[in-house]
Amino acid sequence: MSDPNAHDRKDPEALALSALGWILSDPDRAERLLTLTGLTPQVLRDGLGSRDVQAAVLEFLANHEPDLVLAADALNVTPQDLVAAHEGLIR
Known part of the structure; x- marks a missing residue:
């Protein structure tokens, strides 16, 4: 039987949002994301579709x-x- 979520896992935007959720589930990792990328919580919220x-x-x-x-x-x-x-x- 095929996985109904297989398509979503290959969609770059959906995968990025899933990855962001995973990152934000760990406070230390979330802080490292903000520090290393220069993103702010507001930019993340406003830029989810970016x-x-x-x-x-x-x-x-x-x-x-x-x-x-x-x-x-x-x-x-x-x-x-x-x-x-x-x-x-990035293409």
């Missing part, structure tokens, strides 16, 4: 392999799926 903000979230993960692997596992995708989603958002 491909630039979504790309920044995925770039944050891509630049830190331990989080990339953990996020991929939690989201039931591969690390390569997250990297590909990032690349899809």
Whole structure:
């Protein structure tokens, strides 16, 4: 039987938003996201639909392999799926 969420996991925007939810579930990781990306909570809220903000979230993960692997596992995708989603958002 096919996975009904498989399409969403391949959609770069949906994957970025899922990844952001995963990041924000851990206060230390969330703080590191803000510090390293320069994003603010307000910019995140206002920019949820922005491909630039979504790309920044995925770039944050891509630049830190331990989080990339953990996020991929939690989201039931591969690390390569997250990297590909990032690349899809910056094109």
